[in-house]
Amino acid sequence: xxxxxxxxxxxxxxxxxALLLLLMLFGLELSQGRAMSTEMLWLVGGFIGVYALAHLAxxxxxxxxxxxxxxxxxxxxxxxxxxIYRLDLAERAGYGPLAxxxxxxxxxxxxxxxxxxxxxxxxxxLTRYSFILGLVGLVFLALPLVWPQPPDFADAxxxxxxxPFSIQPGEFSKILLLIFFAQLLAQKRSLFTVxxxxxxxxxxxxxxxxxxxxxxxxxxxxxxAISNDFGPALLLFATVLAMVYYATGRLSWLVIGLGLVAVxxxxxxxxxxxxxxxxxxFLDPLANYDTTGFQPSQALFGLSWxxxxxxxxxYGHPDMVPVAHSDYILAAIGEELGxxxxxxxxxxxxxxxxxxxxxxxxxxxxxxxLLAAGLSTTLIIQIFVVAGGVSAMVPMTGLTTPxxxxxxxxxxxxxxxxxxxxxISNSANRPxxxxxxxxxxxxxxxxxxxxx
Numbered sequence: 001x002x003x004x005x006x007x008x009x010x011x012x013x014x015x016x017x018a019l020l021l022l023l024m025l026f027g028l029e030l031s032q033g034r035a036m037s038t039e040m041l042w043l044v045g046g047f048i049g050v051y052a053l054a055h056l057a058x059x060x061x062x063x064x065x066x067x068x069x070x071x072x073x074x075x076x077x078x079x080x081x082x083x084i085y086r087l088d089l090a091e092r093a094g095y096g097p098l099a100x101x102x103x104x105x106x107x108x109x110x111x112x113x114x115x116x117x118x119x120x121x122x123x124x125x126l127t128r129y130s131f132i133l134g135l136v137g138l139v140f141l142a143l144p145l146v147w148p149q150p151p152d153f154a155d156a157x158x159x160x161x162x163x164p165f166s167i168q169p170g171e172f173s174k175i176l177l178l179i180f181f182a183q184l185l186a187q188k189r190s191l192f193t194v195x196x197x198x199x200x201x202x203x204x205x206x207x208x209x210x211x212x213x214x215x216x217x218x219x220x221x222x223x224x225a226i227s228n229d230f231g232p233a234l235l236l237f238a239t240v241l242a243m244v245y246y247a248t249g250r251l252s253w254l255v256i257g258l259g260l261v262a263v264x265x266x267x268x269x270x271x272x273x274x275x276x277x278x279x280x281x282f283l284d285p286l287a288n289y290d291t292t293g294f295q296p297s298q299a300l301f302g303l304s305w306x307x308x309x310x311x312x313x314x315y316g317h318p319d320m321v322p323v324a325h326s327d328y329i330l331a332a333i334g335e336e337l338g339x340x341x342x343x344x345x346x347x348x349x350x351x352x353x354x355x356x357x358x359x360x361x362x363x364x365x366x367x368x369x370l371l372a373a374g375l376s377t378t379l380i381i382q383i384f385v386v387a388g389g390v391s392a393m394v395p396m397t398g399l400t401t402p403x404x405x406x407x408x409x410x411x412x413x414x415x416x417x418x419x420x421x422x423x424i425s426n427s428a429n430r431p432x433x434x435x436x437x438x439x440x441x442x443x444x445x446x447x448x449x450x451x452x
Contacts, residue, residue, distance in 0.1 A: 013067075021047055042100070058422060127186075144170070157226065177236060185247040243374045282394065296392060303391065308339045
């Protein structure tokens with residue numbers, strides 16, 4: 001019972017998130033001239049039930065975990081749920097009751113969060129299975145390339161279909177591969193810091209020490225070429241590259257990585273018509289307004305119309321952007337909540353990432369540091385790519401906004417990511433760990449260096 005009442009900060013912030021959802025839904029209903037509906041109450045009740053379950057599970061399974069991570073996710077989920085419900089009300093989305101499905105997917109995600117906390121009692125136990133998990137991650141990543149696709153489905157090969165249901169296994173493979181690479185870097189860190197040749201003031205590693213990053217690069221290139229999609233592979237490569245830098249502190253790894261991205265990106269551009277279209281739309285979306293440039297053009301019109309303060313919730317036309325509930329939900333937020341609302345959403349993501357890196361700094365073992373830093377890095381890279389694509393700062397990649405976009409695979413995978421961060425944070429903040437750190441501060445100096 002003491003554990004349940006020990007996380008008052010988390011509980012209070014979750015109440016604020018629920019109130020925010022209620023107020024936004026109420027304002028949306030008023031803007032549409034609608035009375036309070038049972039659907040609105042169902043969304044609020046479902047939201048409260050989902051996060052009450054998550055809060056209770058954390059109180060019991062990870063009582064010392066960070067108390068800001070879950071409320072931040074809940075607030076992002078609430079804003080995304082309101083925007084999805086707003087698109088449902090427009091009756092032009094054509095995808096059915098997406099808001100109700102979003103609550104159900106969030107419930108499934110919280111169930112996976114609870115299962116993660118129960119299965120991973122100590123994050124260091126993952127080191128015993130890291131190579132197996134890495135192999136499973138590769139299988140998940142390659143599975144859509146050999147899975148039969150529906151005859152009328154000609155998009156990127158990143159989905160598998162089981163009857164009427166579809167799932168994107170790459171979302172889960174990303175986490176499994178990060179678990180593997182965190183263990184690999186923790187064990188072989190010395191190989192990445194050995195002396196190499198100096199050039200232009202930087203020390204570059206030996207060719208044989210480049211093997212792990214070259215393997216990841218090659219896998220990413222093959223996946224991009226065959227699946228006709230470069231978003232997930234780019235995300236994986238960039239995250240692994242950042243983890244190598246965290247482990248070594250050498251700028252030469254970043255230089256090598258940027259060079260590999262440039263070479264790989266140019267090669268894939270030459271063979272992929274879809275990527276050529278996205279680059280063309282990035283350079284001038286209005287040039288192909290009636291065809292492939294319609295979606296990014298409409299998103300830019302919406303952001304421009306929203307301005308600084310937005311048109312007001314329910315007073316814009318975000319439904320005019322194709323697939324606004326998924327790839328372009330940030331454009332919908334920018335139109336109706338304006339630059340101020342969009343900046344608030346980005347600040348929430350920064351808070352989440354900040355708490356993830358805080359857990360990485362606080363935990364004592366090298367593996368935990370690299371895993372928490374890698375999980376946080378993959379989220380911030382994804383947000384950068386999505387926000388940059390929506391605002392035409394970078395080519396669109398097809399990645400979705402974590403915890404906000406409609407869909408099942410990404411939401412469930414991100415809740416697993418949240419569960420791992422909570423487990424690492426719990427380990428870092430346990431009284432026994434803090435006491436050991438106070439008694440032996442010198443012993444943790446070497447481990448702290450990894451989180452530079």
